[in-house]
Amino acid sequence: MPVEKRTPIPVEEAVKKIVQQTKTWGTENVAITDCDQRILAENLIATNDVPPFNRSPYDGFAIFSDDTNGASENKPIKLLVLETIGAGQVAQQKVKSGTAVRIMTGAQIPVGADAVIMLELVKETTENGQPYIEIKRKVKKNDNISFQGEDTTEGELLAEKGTVISPGIVALLATFGYHSVSVFKKPVVGILSTGTELLDVHEELVPGKIRNSNAYMAAAQVKAMGAKVKLYQHREDDFESLYESITAILNESDLVITTGGVSVGDYDYLPAIYKKLGAAVLFNKIAMRPGSVTTVASYKGKWLFGLSGNPSACFVGCELFVRPVILGGMNDKKPHCTLYKATLGADFSKANPFTRFVRASLSIGLDENVVIPAGLDKSSSVSSLLAANALIVLPGGTRGWEKGSQVGVLSWDGEGSEWPWDSPLFSKSSAIKTAEKLR
Amino acid sequence: MPVEKRTPIPVEEAVKKIVQQTKTWGTENVAITDCDQRILAENLIATNDVPPFNRSPYDGFAIFSDDTNGASENKPIKLLVLETIGAGQVAQQKVKSGTAVRIMTGAQIPVGADAVIMLELVKETTENGQPYIEIKRKVKKNDNISFQGEDTTEGELLAEKGTVISPGIVALLATFGYHSVSVFKKPVVGILSTGTELLDVHEELVPGKIRNSNAYMAAAQVKAMGAKVKLYQHREDDFESLYESITAILNESDLVITTGGVSVGDYDYLPAIYKKLGAAVLFNKIAMRPGSVTTVASYKGKWLFGLSGNPSACFVGCELFVRPVILGGMNDKKPHCTLYKATLGADFSKANPFTRFVRASLSIGLDENVVIPAGLDKSSSVSSLLAANALIVLPGGTRGWEKGSQVGVLSWDGEGSEWPWDSPLFSKSSAIKTAEKLR
Numbered sequence: 048m049p050v051e052k053r054t055p056i057p058v059e060e061a062v063k064k065i066v067q068q069t070k071t072w073g074t075e076n077v078a079i080t081d082c083d084q085r086i087l088a089e090n091l092i093a094t095n096d097v098p099p100f101n102r103s104p105y106d107g108f109a110i111f112s113d114d115t116n117g118a119s120e121n122k123p124i125k126l127l128v129l130e131t132i133g134a135g136q137v138a139q140q141k142v143k144s145g146t147a148v149r150i151m152t153g154a155q156i157p158v159g160a161d162a163v164i165m166l167e168l169v170k171e172t173t174e175n176g177q178p179y180i181e182i183k184r185k186v187k188k189n190d191n192i193s194f195q196g197e198d199t200t201e202g203e204l205l206a207e208k209g210t211v212i213s214p215g216i217v218a219l220l221a222t223f224g225y226h227s228v229s230v231f232k233k234p235v236v237g238i239l240s241t242g243t244e245l246l247d248v249h250e251e252l253v254p255g256k257i258r259n260s261n262a263y264m265a266a267a268q269v270k271a272m273g274a275k276v277k278l279y280q281h282r283e284d285d286f287e288s289l290y291e292s293i294t295a296i297l298n299e300s301d302l303v304i305t306t307g308g309v310s311v312g313d314y315d316y317l318p319a320i321y322k323k324l325g326a327a328v329l330f331n332k333i334a335m336r337p338g339s340v341t342t343v344a345s346y347k348g349k350w351l352f353g354l355s356g357n358p359s360a361c362f363v364g365c366e367l368f369v370r371p372v373i374l375g376g377m378n379d380k381k382p383h384c385t386l387y388k389a390t391l392g393a394d395f396s397k398a399n400p401f402t403r404f405v406r407a408s409l410s411i412g413l414d415e416n417v418v419i420p421a422g423l424d425k426s427s428s429v430s431s432l433l434a435a436n437a438l439i440v441l442p443g444g445t446r447g448w449e450k451g452s453q454v455g456v457l458s459w460d461g462e463g464s465e466w467p468w469d470s471p472l473f474s475k476s477s478a479i480k481t482a483e484k485l486r
Numbered sequence: 487m488p489v490e491k492r493t494p495i496p497v498e499e500a501v502k503k504i505v506q507q508t509k510t511w512g513t514e515n516v517a518i519t520d521c522d523q524r525i526l527a528e529n530l531i532a533t534n535d536v537p538p539f540n541r542s543p544y545d546g547f548a549i550f551s552d553d554t555n556g557a558s559e560n561k562p563i564k565l566l567v568l569e570t571i572g573a574g575q576v577a578q579q580k581v582k583s584g585t586a587v588r589i590m591t592g593a594q595i596p597v598g599a600d601a602v603i604m605l606e607l608v609k610e611t612t613e614n615g616q617p618y619i620e621i622k623r624k625v626k627k628n629d630n631i632s633f634q635g636e637d638t639t640e641g642e643l644l645a646e647k648g649t650v651i652s653p654g655i656v657a658l659l660a661t662f663g664y665h666s667v668s669v670f671k672k673p674v675v676g677i678l679s680t681g682t683e684l685l686d687v688h689e690e691l692v693p694g695k696i697r698n699s700n701a702y703m704a705a706a707q708v709k710a711m712g713a714k715v716k717l718y719q720h721r722e723d724d725f726e727s728l729y730e731s732i733t734a735i736l737n738e739s740d741l742v743i744t745t746g747g748v749s750v751g752d753y754d755y756l757p758a759i760y761k762k763l764g765a766a767v768l769f770n771k772i773a774m775r776p777g778s779v780t781t782v783a784s785y786k787g788k789w790l791f792g793l794s795g796n797p798s799a800c801f802v803g804c805e806l807f808v809r810p811v812i813l814g815g816m817n818d819k820k821p822h823c824t825l826y827k828a829t830l831g832a833d834f835s836k837a838n839p840f841t842r843f844v845r846a847s848l849s850i851g852l853d854e855n856v857v858i859p860a861g862l863d864k865s866s867s868v869s870s871l872l873a874a875n876a877l878i879v880l881p882g883g884t885r886g887w888e889k890g891s892q893v894g895v896l897s898w899d900g901e902g903s904e905w906p907w908d909s910p911l912f913s914k915s916s917a918i919k920t921a922e923k924l925r
Contacts, residue, residue, distance in 0.1 A: 079687060079702055080702070080705065080717065083706045083709055083710065084710075095691055098696070099691050099696060100693060100694065106749070106750070106751040106752075131752060133682055133683075133723055133751070133752060133753035134681055134682060134683035134694075134723075134753070134795075135681060135682030135683030135684065135694055135695055135722070135723075136682060136694060137693050137694040149752070151751045151752055151753055152749070152751060152795075152796075153681070153683050153696075153795065154683070154694065155693060155694040198861075205872060206872060212706075213706070213871075213874075213875070214703050214704075214706035214707040214710065214801070214871075215703065215801070215845075215871030215872060215874050216871070216872070217699075217702050217703050217705075217706040218699040218700070218702060218703035218706075218797055218801075218871050219699070219871060219872065220687075220702070221687045221697055221698060221699035221701075221702040221703070222696070222697055222699040223697075224687060224688065224689075224690075224697060225687070226687045226688040242573055242574060242592070243572055243573060243574030243575060244572075244573035244574030244592050244593070245574065248518060248659075248660045248663055248664070248665045249663065249665040250663075251663075252534055252538050254539060254576050254594060255539065255573075255574055255575060255576040255593065255594040256574055257537070257538060257592075257661070258660055258661055258662075258663060259660060260656075260657040260658070260660035260661040261657070262660075263518055263519070263656050263657060263659070263660040264653050264654065264656050264657035264660070265653075266519065266656075267522045267651075267652070267653035267656040267657075268653040270522055271522065271523075271653065278519065283574070284572055284573075284574075310545070310591070311545075312545045312572070312590045312591060313545075313570060313572060313588070313590055314572035314573070314590055356573075356591075356592065357591075358657055362653070362654070362657075385850070386852070387850075387852070388852040388853065406654075411824075411826075411900065411901070413825070413826070413827040413909075413911075414827065422637075432652075432653075432654030432655070432657050432658060433644060433645060433654060433655070433658065435652075435654050436652070436901075460900070460901065461850065461899070461900075462850070462875075462899065470852075472852075
């Protein structure tokens with residue numbers, strides 16, 4: 048049984064191949080109460096002025112400002128209070144010279160009034176059972192009026208298609224009457240773990256077997272990316288049953304993630320399954336650790352992600368390769384992990400013939416970010432999953448890294464990045480520079 | 487109608503009063519497929535060793551290492567291959583001197599074998615129809631064996647109660663057979679907008695009225711914090727009907743958020759409703775802008791958040807005061823907004839007699855974060871909601887800020903913070919220092 052020869056490509060090239068084939072998942076309408084964190088598939092346009100009418104920003108009295116000409120501490124002027132309006136009420140009477148309307152915050156300025164004086168600045172009196180106010184200062188025309196349209200005018204483009212719907216955007220949708228909104232669809236991701244060694248999470252351990260953790264982990268990852276998940280019962284390493292499963296899952300999913308069976312071992316059937324399907328393999332070997340055998344293929348407009356069976360490689364493959372397909376198809380402008388610069392908080396002594404992704408704990412500091420490799424980061428080490436919120440990216444061709452080095456870090460927390468792969472932090476020369484500095 | 491006098495307290499004191507009364511929402515069991523981003527209410531303990539048995543980290547041959555003593559390029563040794571095992575299969579035969587078992591990654595080391603040699607380093611041959619391998623080098627005992635428990639041993643504490651369940655933690659839950667897990671409950675937040683000026687999102691504008699946006703915004707905010715939301719039909723400013731609504735909502739919710747009606751205007755009925763309920767008011771005036779009239783009260787173990795009706799104040803009140811109650815009750819160790827240091831990217835010329843929270847757009851940079859005030863940030867300005875992902879915190883007693891100043895910023899994105907309020911960035915002296923530096 049000769050071992051198949053594969054030609055590794057650089058990781059950024061692999062990601063580029065994927066990004067080039069990314070296409071939208073389409074759009075759908077969702078209710079305003081269900082649109083949180085979705086991505087706008089239509090422009091958000093102001094359907095009315097804001098404020099929609101001249102209104103009072105304070106509790107006070109709407110007046111005709113010329114009445115206050117010459118008013119002073121010693122010479123107050125007196126106005127008859129016609130009525131009181133709260134927000135949402137409209138004055139029944141016009142304000143004309145000698146009169147005022149008591150007005151609450153948010154209420155529409157009565158016809159005839161051209162200024163508002165705050166409650167605290169007037170003296171309220173009663174004369175012959177009629178309410179009056181006394182004003183001891185000049186009030187300028189337009190004082191304390193929030194004018195119609197001063198914030199936003201009808202027809203204004205507020206947010207473009209492709210914007211993530213934050214709570215602030217939800218407020219604007221409500222303000223402008225969007226009770227439903229067009230958003231980009233979430234893709235359906237089918238997840239299948241393969242491996243004769245796998246048990247289900249509720250099963251007791253038996254010799255030679257371990258519980259399936261990759262499928263649950265990948266499900267959590269892609270859910271966090273905004274996708275819908277279909278989790279399938281794991282399958283043994285058997286060509287026929289795997290082929291059958293995968294063709295069935297392809298019918299029900301936009302993306303199929305498999306874990307395991309993708310290397311060149313005796314029971315690694317995924318390559319043969321891609322071949323039998325006639326799927327177009329984008330790459331099957333990447334100059335990276337872990338996850339060098341990660342294989343990505345496309346088939347009839349759907350995606351096949353053949354992730355490695357080891358947890359670290361599976362995790363990394365999901366974040367680097369699946370993420371941009373899911374988020375890119377939802378038109379997210381920052382579909383890749385967020386790039387941070389951080390100080391390495393511990394030595395990392397392994398040499399890196401290839402680009403290495405080290406699961407790590409990143410602490411965002413006020414003045415400096417610090418990153419520490421999580422656990423052993425053996426590729427089989429599940430315990431390194433514990434504290435990890437980021438991947439340290441160590442360029443290939445470097446001989447270990449010292450504490451204090453400046454490194455590039457990719458994190459799935461944060462707002463994402465457009466294209467982190469050109470960063471100088473990921474170049475070998477950056478590594479050499481930081482090493483020289485430390486010496 | 488005399489205006490009620492209220493005594494403002496500093497914002498950090500207001501938050502402290504809240505934190506002191508925070509209590510847990512209790513716990514519940516959820517399936518592993520539903521536990522993403524929830525918070526562990528039990529310690530995660532390793533229920534078995536990892537690996538659970540000695541296993542091969544590579545495709546290769548399991549051998550008895552002493553057999554290779556003296557093996558060299560010129561003097562290869564030959565071993566009979568007894569059988570082939572993939573991951574999940576257990577060898578039927580013992581490996582003894584002169585024999586080997588072909589073994590795939592992840593498979594259990596056969597009894598008798600004490601090392602693995604990688605596939606690429608042997609020559610496979612056949613003699614009399616029997617498979618053999620030739621080895622041309624010394625293999626040391628224990629080479630290429632991942633030993634039982636070398637990653638994690640049974641009984642080890644992996645993650646403490648209070649840890650957020652990341653995809654990595656999901657993987658560990660699966661690994662250790664937690665098909666369901668105890669997590670802290672999500673509180674139910676009832677949200678009611680008050681105001682005679684309000685229309686529903688699907689209604690056409692009429693004079694003096696605006697659509698209710700605060701309730702939808704607050705719903706999106708508290709959902710993002712992990713709470714469950716009950717959104718109620720907004721109510722007019724009417725004491726009796728509001729009192730009735732609020733008592734009904736209290737029965738169905740852990741927290742009640744109202745927006746509007748909390749100031750001292752003629753139609754602000756919330757203070758009187760708190761009084762009639764007999765709710766204990768923690769504070770009703772804060773030395774901050776916007777949102778100085780934000781009122782928080784407790785009643786029979788439930789919370790009443792009286793947020794201001796203006797969108798900015800409502801938004802800020804939710805992030806500063808509601809967040810720590812929701813997250814604190816789920817035992818999140820970082821229940822407050824994340825604190826960042828950032829360079830102010832534009833002048834902010836308004837004086838700040840009180841602590842001011844300016845909605846802003848924060849860009850996390852590799853070397854520096856930059857923050858720019860969003861929109862006008864008038865308190866009524868909905869358009870400032872658009873790009874905002876953070877609040878600039880400008881200490882009280884300062885006279886405007888120049889572009890280039892270092893400021894403290896609180897963001898709802900990010901992992902949160904334990905207690906940001908003691909930061910020197912929030913002190914007046916920090917403001918003075920940065921101003922001097924710029925001159």
